[in-house]
Amino acid sequence: MDVVKKGTKxxxxxxxxxxxxxxxxxxxxxxxxxxxxxxxxxxxMGNILLISRIFDGVTDLMMGAVIDKxxxxxxxxxxxxxRAMIPFALFTILLFALPVNFxxxxxxxxxxxxxxxxxxxxTALGCAMNTLNIRLTRNEKEINSLxxxxxxxxxxxxxxxNASAVGILTALSGGSSNYTQSAFVIMAIILSxxxxxxxxxxxxxxxxxxxxxxxxxxxxxxxxxxxxxLKNKYWMMQLLNTVCIYLGxxxxxxxxxxxxxxxxxxxxxIPVLVxxxxxxxxxxxxxxxxxSNKIGKRKASLIGLCCTMIGFALMFLNIYNLPIFILGxxxxxxxxxxxxxxxxxxxxxxxxxGEWKFGVKSEGMAYSAISFANKxxxxxxxxxxxxxxxxxxYVANAATQTPAATNGIIFLYIGVxxxxxxxxxxxxxLYNLDGKMPEIRNALAVKNTEK
Numbered sequence: 493m494d495v496v497k498k499g500t501k502x503x504x505x506x507x508x509x510x511x512x513x514x515x516x517x518x519x520x521x522x523x524x525x526x527x528x529x530x531x532x533x534x535x536x537m538g539n540i541l542l543i544s545r546i547f548d549g550v551t552d553l554m555m556g557a558v559i560d561k562x563x564x565x566x567x568x569x570x571x572x573x574x575r576a577m578i579p580f581a582l583f584t585i586l587l588f589a590l591p592v593n594f595x596x597x598x599x600x601x602x603x604x605x606x607x608x609x610x611x612x613x614x615t616a617l618g619c620a621m622n623t624l625n626i627r628l629t630r631n632e633k634e635i636n637s638l639x640x641x642x643x644x645x646x647x648x649x650x651x652x653x654n655a656s657a658v659g660i661l662t663a664l665s666g667g668s669s670n671y672t673q674s675a676f677v678i679m680a681i682i683l684s685x686x687x688x689x690x691x692x693x694x695x696x697x698x699x700x701x702x703x704x705x706x707x708x709x710x711x712x713x714x715x716x717x718x719x720x721x722l723k724n725k726y727w728m729m730q731l732l733n734t735v736c737i738y739l740g741x742x743x744x745x746x747x748x749x750x751x752x753x754x755x756x757x758x759x760x761x762i763p764v765l766v767x768x769x770x771x772x773x774x775x776x777x778x779x780x781x782x783x784s785n786k787i788g789k790r791k792a793s794l795i796g797l798c799c800t801m802i803g804f805a806l807m808f809l810n811i812y813n814l815p816i817f818i819l820g821x822x823x824x825x826x827x828x829x830x831x832x833x834x835x836x837x838x839x840x841x842x843x844x845x846g847e848w849k850f851g852v853k854s855e856g857m858a859y860s861a862i863s864f865a866n867k868x869x870x871x872x873x874x875x876x877x878x879x880x881x882x883x884x885x886y887v888a889n890a891a892t893q894t895p896a897a898t899n900g901i902i903f904l905y906i907g908v909x910x911x912x913x914x915x916x917x918x919x920x921x922l923y924n925l926d927g928k929m930p931e932i933r934n935a936l937a938v939k940n941t942e943k
Contacts, residue, residue, distance in 0.1 A: 494631035496638060503697040504638070505645035507573075508621060510690025512649025513683040514584045515614065515866070520654055520745035521676070522587070522607070523877050528888045529673055530590055530599055538878020540604050545868050545875075548611045552864035555619045557717060559856030567700030568856065569623040576616035577691035581684035583610040588676040617691065618866065623859040625836045626843060627700040632929065633785060639836035640781045647770055647832065653683065654745055655766040658752075658759055669759060717854035720846055726925045727842040727858060731865060734835055736916045738869035740909035744769060746877045747904035750886075754893045755901055756814070768821040776829035784834055788927075789841075793831035794920040797913055800827040804910050811902060824909075831916065841925055848932045873908075880904055 523541075526532040555572075562568045587606040590599060625638050657679070662668065664675035721727050752762040784792040806820030836859075843858035884900035886893060893901070 494629045494634055496629050496634050500628070500697050501638060501641040503693045504621070504624060505641045505648075507690040507694030508642050508645035509649040509652070510683075510687035511580075511614075511617060511621065512646045513653045514580065514680075514687050516650040516653040516745060517657070517680065517683060518584065518587065518607075518610065519742045519873065520650075520748065521657065522603075523746055523874050524749050525588060525673075525676055526603060527878075527881075529671060529676065530603075531596070532599055532603065533882070534878045534886060534888075535882040536600055536878075537603075538875045538882065540600065540607065541872075541874035541878065544604065544608050544611060545872065547608065548615065548864075548868065551612055551615045552619065552860040553718060553857060555615045556623075556854070556857030556860030559619055559623055559860075560717065560854055562856075567627060569620040569627050570695055570698060570700060572616050572620035573691055573695045576613050576620065577688055577695075580610070580613035580617045580691075581688050583613050584687075585677065585680045585684055586610075588673070588680045590673070592673070615860075619856060619860045621694065622836060622839075623856050624694075624698060624700075625859065626840045626855050628698060629701070630933075632933065635840045636781060636784060636789070636834065636837045639840070640777050640833040642836050643833050644774060644777055647774055650741065650745065651766055651770040651774070654748060655763040658749075658762050717852055717857050720850040720852035721854060721857055723850065724842060724846040726845050726923065727839070729919050729923055730835075730838045730842050733831070733838065733916055733919050734865035735869050736912035736919075737832060737835060738866045739872055740912040742866075742869050742873035743876060743904055743908040744906075746873045747901055750877075750881070750901045751905045754898060755811070755905075761814070764818065765821070768818045769825055772822045772825035773829045773832060776826045777833045780829040780833050784830055789830070789834040789837060790920055790923050790926045793834060794917065796827040796830040797917045797920065800824045800913055803827065804906070804913070807906050808910075828913075831920075841929055844932055844936060845925060845928070848936055876908065877904055 523534070523537050526537040526540075527534050559568050559572060562571060564571045566574075583606055587603065587610050590602050590606075594602060622642070625635060625642060628638065629635060660679050661671045661675045664678050665672045748762055748765060749759065752759040752765070780792060780796070800823070803820040803822070803824030806823065807817050810816035810820065839859055843855050846858065847853045880900040880903065881897065884894070884896040886897040886900070
């Protein structure tokens with residue numbers, strides 16, 4: 493009963509791929525859309541994203557609590573996939589469908605409102621999708637495998653959108669690199685259809701553990717669940733780890749178009765960067781899963797993170813030497829595969845630890861960390877891009893940028909990821925839950941049998 497069928501894993505992969513097409517579009521292009529397409533200042537865009545993410549952080553924990561308290565024949569997570577998938581697609585489209593006759597202030601208000609509605613829908617869908625990781629099985633290896641499939645789908649979605657976006661936008665803009673707003677709207681519509689199909693497939697093909705509702709009978713208050721999570725040091729570590737993963741990714745995505753235009757001076761190279769940055773990690777993930785199952789997730793992740801330093805050294809020393817720079821990206825991507833692939837599995841372990849240590853079951857809230865981290869990092873990346881570009885003197889649509897603005901773009905593209913990786917190394921030096929998990933799983937199994 494604990495074995496998840498391969499078809500189910502692939503349907504979840506496709507669901508998260510579709511979701512990532514839209515989140516990748518927003519994370520990678522909303523700042524550029526605001527500054528260069530509809531004429532909102534970089535600082536204003538940064539402030540919009542910052543304010544929105546403060547609100548967004550609260551809604552993630554609220555959504556996690558809602559999932560935990562949901563009682564349905566369809567389970568806890570699946571009903572919210574069904575309810576959120578259409579609003580998620582709709583508000584993504586409306587975010588880019590800004591009325592052309594709006595003045596500067598009205599444009600800011602529109603982007604702020606639609607961005608937050610998009611974020612609320614993404615909260616519901618993202619939390620529900622991620623919670624499936626622990627709602628479909630209790631088998632540790634199956635959870636690790638599901639986590640790899642889920643992360644594979646999310647990264648693949650980002651690769652597809654960022655490798656193809658320039659070509660699609662150019663084609664929809666009549667072959668011009670001066671992209672039109674209608675091109676963004678049409679692309680958002682196309683991607684929203686794909687996202688809907690993926691969510692429907694996930695909803696139809698998954699089935700949560702039938703006896704899960706009987707596993708823990710007591711009702712937990714939201715305040716008690718939040719308190720237990722905040723006292724759960726391993727959940728806090730994985731929250732920070734997940735923020736680091738997505739902050740580095742989203743900063744690279746958001747800065748990539750600027751990097752292609754003003755550092756490489758060739759936007760046609762952006763798909764090459766996307767492929768070099770992400771495809772090696774995707775190829776390495778199945779092998780990383782096997783290594784993690786043999787030596788443990790923590791050890792595999794720590795070794796991989798330390799080895800990424802080789803890739804970073806090559807990139808920092810060869811900013812304008814494209815072949816060597818790309819080699820650095822490839823090395824970084826391969827070495828990053830263990831920690832990326834195991835991200836959801838680490839959160840599952842922290843949720844089980846919390847139930848064992850504090851007697852509080854809060855799977856939905858625990859997994860809200862992933863949605864929270866993804867969106868906070870998306871917002872922070874937008875804030876960083878907006879602030880750094882604004883403070884370094886970036887001029888939208890200029891033929892060239894000042895050395896300060898160019899260095900700011902380079903910092904956004906690789907510097908932020910380097911800092912995040914150093915933080916992750918510190919996290920996994922301190923993380924020691926892997927060895928405790930057999931004892932925790934056995935204790936919970938005995939406890940649940942007694943009930």
